[in-house]
Amino acid sequence: MRSPWAGRVLAAVALVAVTATGITIGTLLGARGASDVGPFRVVLQLTPSAGGGTEIAIPPLGSLFLDSHDGPARLTVRLDSLDQRRTEALLDDPAGLAHAGATAPEDLRDALVRLGLRTLGVSVLASMLLAGLTFRSVRRVAWSGGLALLVTGGTLGTAALTVRPQALAEPRYEGLLVNAPALIGDAQRIADDYNRYAEQLQRLVGNVGELYTTVSTLPIYQAAPDTTRILHVSDLHLNPAAWPMIKTVVEQYDIDLVIDTGDITDWGSEPETSYVSMIGQLNAPYVYIRGNHDSPRTAAAVASQPNAVVLDDSVTMIAGVTIAGIGDPRFTPDKQETEAGPWEEPAATVEGTGKQLAATIRSRDLPVDIALVHDPASATALNGATPLVLAGHTHTSER
Template sequence: MAVVLLGAWLGLLVVGNVRVPVGPMDTTMTLRPSLAGGTKINVSPLGALELDSHHAPIRLDVDVDRLDPARSQALVDHPERISGLQDEVTRDVERGALDVALRSCAAVVVGASALGLAVYRRPRRALAAGGLALTLLTVSGATAFATWNANSVLEPKFSGLLSSAPSVVGNARSIVSEFDVYQKELARLVTNVTKLYDVTSTLPAYRPDPSTIRVLHVSDIHLNPASWKIIASLVEQYDIDVIVDSGDTMDHGSAAENGFLDPIADLGAPYVWVRGNHDSKTTQRYLARMKNVHVLDEGRAVSVAGLRFAGTGDPQYTPDRSAKPGGDASEELAGVRLASALRDQKAAGTPVDIAVAHNPTAARQTDGEVPLVLAGHIHHEETEILKYGTRLRVEGSTGGSGLRAVEGKHPDPVQASVLYLDRDTRRLQAWDEIELGGLGLTTAEVSRHLPKENQP
């Protein structure tokens, strides 16, 4: 028995591991003798997590060796593949488990037989040792299968640097429920603050007439679900006529993210949208099919709520936040094409009131062709009068920079603007900047701004 066990163990050590690609990762799977059983996933150098997956005298070790650059880049280049990544990983793990089982069987037979031959010098006893080793491994595998606990992934044990993960991430169910409460409270906060501002405002220089066209400008939501409740609250509180989204509503533009856009149908106002560098053509096609959504691209113009809009999608698609060589040149070219479309609209007797682009670099190319151009991208608000008189309004991140808000030391604020335009002249009369505290904060500020020509 000692010869069988020692030979089987040596066989597993020498040839019992299998290199398995799992999604974009390269892993090594190995069966090891163990009294407790279970599964151990090693993520060097961060530590490991252990799963009480089964009870048998064998343990499955999975070493995550590296992220394969080619497969990772393929996911970046083709984000639609992310939606099928879970199925791909499942197939890879099943294939790897079968390979490691077959190789382990061969390893224990060869190891026990070789050691038996070295000790006994008799082929028959060596084969008996190999057969006994195979029997032991088969019984162990059957025991592991009979005691398999699929729910073990819900209660992992962490070690190394990963031991801080539970305290940082917290319980998934509580995060979901608490975030739902948080986003509702944030929407209620902005409603109450805007009510207070409306009642106590002491700005006699400009009070919007009820007939004024009210445009809500949002941008760079980046998959923050709390944004929809905030936007819906602003639409109701300010009696918004049309919402303009200057892009980066998504983070990767994958088909799996499309469901995030469904609340747009219930916001209570028409939705004008241009593609950002984190949005894809997949995103654009999904939105174009939605009722009451107007997608602007390649200078396309539409009339909504008494205003004429034209815009263009971002020419770059960089969901991995990469900086492309010649990026500004492509933005400038997109802006030049938009300016040409604006000139054509003017020549046709249907001048555009508001142009929309995601990147301010593209937006600046419309100077002199339109009274007002809206943009986003830089995640903070700016207002600029361009050389030939066009006003550029850059919106901050209405998603507080989305899920990446946890990356920095301080969360980015949630920003949006309400633009008041005269119904007759369709020129900007004033705008309110709304700023809420970022993720986890409950602060709100509303400030009114007047163009110089409207100041007393």
């Protein structure tokens, strides 16, 4: 015969198990939210973790890890997107950028408070509902709710009481951001040179805002039904704002084909290959040639996308358009224009690639509509071989 004490222990264990399950469900459902911080849309999430801390994810560049707090809760902050409307508002208001910087800490604090309250409420509610379904006892439902409130509230309280603001000066970098300290200096140096960095940030926000504004005000072109719409992009250089912009243009203008004339990355390294994964999300074919900042690894990553075609002294026909392309003969991630890639012949030159592609075009029986090179210096040899040559490299718009 089971003793009363054994029955109470089993009931307590069952109550704890049900409450723990309810807290887990509540955390999965409620411990995630989005908020506006300046022109950015930020996604915040709490997850169980023995060591605490904060991860600031900046896709596709990598993450910063901060030893910001203790306790069994880890905070992930993800910079999700740049809002066009708020960016334009900052540009229209001369004091907008300064105001956004001043209010960002308060915006983030309010978002964290809302996230904590939502996590607490959903966890308690989930635990009580699960206890009601399991035990069908008002008393045990109340106990489960109280226990969930104690555990979840204690976890959030521990994190809040152990916050270390100085952790912002000692981040750990992963991904491409491992180069951040060498490129922009440590936190103290950034603080000392605040005005200079603020000017750079203002210029960056201004450029992105002008880009959004320009695209949104493009005239509506009434094309014939059989018109092929082509979007030419080049020298993205890991710009995180590029893909949302390209996707918007492809969808808004019903683009049939995207052409990329190279330098999609900066260093052609393995971590950078994740950047090109967004190509597969575009609802249009994507034709690419390698630039002088792209490696064979980069080209292979592009070629692995289901809608992508990589040209290198070759010809393809897509959307009724015949396109020839050749990659840049150099690999110069350090911007030394004379450096050659180990996969190229020593005699390969920028002008020589244009001659090589012209010979390939002339060897075909059918005409080629568009030729692709990365450096405009390669285009001279293509005169007469094709009616249109597209290039990049110079970071300026020319015809």
